[in-house]
Amino acid sequence: MAKIVVTCQGQSLDDKVDPRFGRAANFLVVDSETLEFQVLDNSATNSMAQGAGIQSAQTVANAGAEAVLTGFVGPKAFQALNAANIKIGQGLEGVTVREAVARFNAGEVEIASKPSREGHWR
Template structure:
């Protein structure tokens, strides 16, 4: 099983899982065999500085790397569509280390992504103050 995790900085097992799949700077890719993490490596996100279509470029690069599973904080709808068409499982796990996310994955604790790109508790913010607040009319 080959797993790709969107990473916040330079990648690696101690980096944090990025909240944004399409615009993260790097991906940490690992193979999981018999409950063991093997062959950790980092690839750069080709969509990181793209003007548009970042998520689709990133999704294609991850699919081309032979991954079976993607773990990120959130995946936008276009990237989600590319990943789904490539038959990759897409899971959400923001704000923890890559190592912790892999442990959660192996224990079956991660939630499938909806592909909305919003992730949990992000509301309909758009800079209008509708984010995560009591009485949010859009929840």
């Protein structure tokens, strides 16, 4: 089994993946086999003037995740996730968390090796 973190607009497996990593509404910490999950609130980053992506990477690392699934990860968060040896799957906005996990399990999610786009503080 693998513990993966998926950014989520809501609080259930059937809610959509949040396209933003740093300022994601919630993180779902999902057991990729049993689909048991736990919700981590990420609203604290909404009032951060800077470093939301880094803060989120820290949250994900502390949750003990092996991989993160989201829309896109900015350059600083990317560096931080890399440092913590966490796999990054991007481009999953628009689908549900359940679908994102299924794709990850099926090996259909590409694990990125560089940031998805230039960003600044978001």
